[in-house]
Amino acid sequence: MTSAGESINCLIMKKIAITGANGFIGSRLSSFLLSQGYDVRCLVRKNSDLSLLAKDLETVFVDYNDSESLQTALKDSEIVIHLAALTRAKTWEEFRKINIDLVETLVNIVNVSSSIEQFIFMSSQAAAGPAASALPKREDEECNPVTMYGNSKLEAEELIQDQCLKAWTILRPVSVFGPGEKDLLEYYKIVNKGIAPLIGMRHKYISLIYVDDLCRLTSLAVGNEAAYNEIFFAAGSENISMAGFAYLISQALNKVVTKIRIFVPVLWLAAVILELFGWSSKRPPVLNREKLREMSQRYWLASNHKAEEILGFTQEATLVKQMQTTINWYKEHNVL
Numbered sequence: 153m154t155s156a157g158e159s160i161n162c163l164i165m166k167k168i169a170i171t172g173a174n175g176f177i178g179s180r181l182s183s184f185l186l187s188q189g190y191d192v193r194c195l196v197r198k199n200s201d202l203s204l205l206a207k208d209l210e211t212v213f214v215d216y217n218d219s220e221s222l223q224t225a226l227k228d229s230e231i232v233i234h235l236a237a238l239t240r241a242k243t244w245e246e247f248r249k250i251n252i253d254l255v256e257t258l259v260n261i262v263n264v265s266s267s268i269e270q271f272i273f274m275s276s277q278a279a280a281g282p283a284a285s286a287l288p289k290r291e292d293e294e295c296n297p298v299t300m301y302g303n304s305k306l307e308a309e310e311l312i313q314d315q316c317l318k319a320w321t322i323l324r325p326v327s328v329f330g331p332g333e334k335d336l337l338e339y340y341k342i343v344n345k346g347i348a349p350l351i352g353m354r355h356k357y358i359s360l361i362y363v364d365d366l367c368r369l370t371s372l373a374v375g376n377e378a379a380y381n382e383i384f385f386a387a388g389s390e391n392i393s394m395a396g397f398a399y400l401i402s403q404a405l406n407k408v409v410t411k412i413r414i415f416v417p418v419l420w421l422a423a424v425i426l427e428l429f430g431w432s433s434k435r436p437p438v439l440n441r442e443k444l445r446e447m448s449q450r451y452w453l454a455s456n457h458k459a460e461e462i463l464g465f466t467q468e469a470t471l472v473k474q475m476q477t478t479i480n481w482y483k484e485h486n487v488l
């Protein structure tokens with residue numbers, strides 16, 4: 153016999169398929185949605201590193217280049233959350249293949265599926281581009297991406313809006329930080345050595361979101377009609393200067409640091425040299441000209457007002473606490 157609570161839980165439990173589930177965000181999101189009572193299916197590749205993925209999750213191997221393999225993996229799913237993407241690549245062709253063509257394949261599958269009700273796409277603030285001033289950018293403002301990555305995410309957003317016949321929701325996270333993240337970690341490592349490099353002579357500002365806040369925000373969009381056919385920035389409530397960000401990290405590391413401002417042309421030269429040294433590797437180095445173009449913008453600020461109003465999203469803890477948890481995790485895992 154099932155209790156009333158269990159019956160209700162069975163009624164509301166949606167089947168969610170998550171692409172890119174083994175990644176930084178995907179692994180946290182999969183565990184979070186499972187803890188919320190959803191039936192979660194994690195789509196991963198044969199060679200994916202599964203170290204961040206919890207063992208209690210259902211894992212399905214998929215070939216993203218094969219539509220049939222995807223169709224099988226998505227069978228019976230009611231919600232698809234698409235996270236798999238290339239965040240760094242050398243050419244537009246590479247970005248297009250994963251960040252646009254794969255979205256098109258998925259939209260085609262979603263359109264003909266009898267079970268799928270909603271397609272949630274993890275886009276990026278990069279699709280919208282930076283804000284024009286210190287006023288955080290809003291969803292209804294014109295998009296002006298400054299990188300190939302941003303352009304690929306914007307094209308994918310447009311494709312979904314034009315072609316998806318089911319309910320869709322587009323989320324545009326700002327810089328996501330938290331346990332398991334790999335790119336910002338490189339910066340934490342430098343700060344841990346007592347140096348806080350800052351780009352250019354002028355102050356720069358960023359919006360941030362803690363990974364668990366992003367998971368909650370995503371779950372608020374799941375099966376929520378108010379989120380259907382809407383775009384939301386996914387951002388925390390505390391915007392910060394890059395100098396403030398460096399201070400936040402140094403406090404969490406309990407380190408005294410020296411701030412060093414580096415001229416953009418110097419970094420440009422360094423990026424070119426790193427790219428030349430890494431010409432034979434598949435992925436570009438963490439510091440490359442695309443990344444520098446992105447990092448040179450003054451206002452990577454996005455408003456979470458719409459997510460607050462429509463989804464009821466709020467940042468759960470202070471940035472100070474969230475950064476401390478992040479740094480503690482890296483220390484516990486001997487990465488810092």
Ligand SMILES: NC(=O)c1ccc[n+]([C@@H]2O[C@H](COP(=O)([O-])OP(=O)(O)OC[C@H]3O[C@@H](n4cnc5c(N)ncnc54)[C@H](OP(=O)(O)O)[C@@H]3O)[C@@H](O)[C@H]2O)c1
Binds near residue numbers: 197324325
């Ligand atoms: N992290 C951020 O700050 C941030 C901000 C805004 C938006 N986003 C978006 O959030 C999503 C997840 O990002 P993340 O930070 O979790 O990235 P991540 O840790 O690098 O994970 C990326 C995921 O995409 C998969 N993937 C990478 N290349 C692929 C390819 N060529 N074909 C198929 N799958 C591929 C990876 O699978 P393998 O492990 O098998 O390579 C992995 O599962 C992405 O769509 C990203 O654009 C992230």
